[in-house]
Amino acid sequence: MKTAIIGANGQLGSAISDYFSQNHGVIKLTHEDIEISDIDNVRDVLKSSGAELVISTAAYHNVPKCEENPAVAYSVNAVGSLNLARITHELDIPLLHYSTDYVFDGSKLSPYHEDDETHPLNVYAESKLSGENLIRNYCQRYFIIRVSGLYGRTVCRAKGGNFITTMMKAAREKPEVRVVTDEILTPTPVTEIAMNSFYLAETDAYGLYHMTSQGECSWYEFAEVIFDELGLSTPLKEALTDDFPQTVNRPTYSVLENRNLKSIARDKMSPWKTSLQTYLRSF
Ligand SMILES: NC(=O)c1ccc[n+]([C@@H]2O[C@H](COP(=O)([O-])OP(=O)(O)OC[C@H]3O[C@@H](n4cnc5c(N)ncnc54)[C@H](OP(=O)(O)O)[C@@H]3O)[C@@H](O)[C@H]2O)c1
Structure with missing residues (x-):
């Protein structure tokens, strides 16, 4: 299936491009090739690409910047998603x-499944949820996949790194590294998202999916594995969210359960720690 990948040079887009190109013809689209907030451009590029499936990883997702520039956040994350929904519907392709774990407020304190009520706490999350709703209303053949805590070889362009590179830098530059124990997530490698997305895209089980590694940990536990596996000798110390100034509200618990993937026997995601160790050992 000829697949157009938007954001192909991003953290997730690179892994998707690599995985899909083993089995499909792939059209790699970077921000230089397509602007999702411009519907005429989206129509021109996707129509001439001849794509039979469109995958979009594009987002404006530096969380503090979204708070400062809500108009940009909405133009990319909401209107951009609407444009993709309209044009893929027009072209009759899936x-x-x-999307993101941040659509929830974290108050549930147990893993969120797809039917749980959303309650975004910041502009980034609100704009991503708007994008989800617009896609649901404007096209029928969609897969919306909520992911969390991504890491991969190509770092996140919007954030200029990922948690692993941040820890490596901090260990190099600081006398000690302090990481919070009271924010819980599921670290997830982009390679597994790419593989699972591939298997999902082979079906016509359209809809909303959570797709993260199995289990959960605090950012501190995430850091502990990084320090252990990479042999970083800088002291790693526990901290609390309140120890750091908060510029943006974020959920302190954002763990997702892959319930819909399980229901169609497509949940091939591994436990977070095993995947992280495997990844770090390949450095
Ligand atoms: N990273 C995480 O931990 C995380 C967690 C939850 C959800 N997500 C979601 O996962 C997706 C991928 O994240 P990622 O870490 O791979 O991000 P990334 O590395 O920043 O990649 C995003 C890609 O989209 C492109 N892009 C941005 N705005 C665009 C626009 N208006 N039109 C066309 N292309 C545009 C970027 O190009 P430029 O950089 O050149 O602008 C980049 O290639 C996003 O939807 C994000 O909301 C990520």
Whole structure:
């Protein structure tokens, strides 16, 4: 299936491009090739690409910047998603789009499944949820996949790194590294998202999916594995969220359960620690 990948040079887009190109013809689209907030451009590029499936990883997702520039956040994350929904519907091809664990407020304190009520706490999350809703209303053949805590070889362009590179830098530059124990997530490698997305895209089980590694940990536990595996000798110390100034509200618990993937026997995600150790040992 000829697949157009938007954001192909991003953290997730690179892994998707690598995985899909083993089995499909792939059209790699970077921000230089397509602007998702411009519907005429989206129509021109996707129509001439001849794509039979569109995958979009594009987002404006530096969380503090979204708070400062809500108009940009909405133009990319909401209107951009609407444009993709309209044009893929017009071209009669499926759309696979990525969203976020941040659509929840974290108050549930147990893993969120797809039917749980959303309650975004910041502009980034609100704009991504708007994008989800617009896709649901404007095209029928969609996969919306909520992911969390991504890491991969190509770092996140919007954030200029990922948690692993941040820890490596901090260990190099600081006398000690302090990481919070009271924010819980599921670290997830982009390679597994790419593989699972591939298997999902082979079906016509359109809808909303959570797709993260199995289990959960605090950012401190995430850091502990990084320090152990990479042999970083800088002292790693526990901290609390309140120890750091907060510029943006974030959920302190954002663990997702892959319930819909399980229901169609497509949940091939591994435990977070095993995947992280495997990844770090390949450095
Ligand atoms: N990273 C995480 O931990 C995380 C967690 C939850 C959800 N997500 C979601 O996962 C997706 C992928 O994240 P990622 O870490 O791979 O991000 P990334 O590395 O920043 O990649 C995003 C890609 O989209 C492109 N892009 C941005 N705005 C665009 C626009 N208006 N039109 C066309 N292309 C545009 C970027 O190009 P430029 O950089 O050149 O602008 C980049 O290639 C996003 O939807 C994000 O919301 C990520």
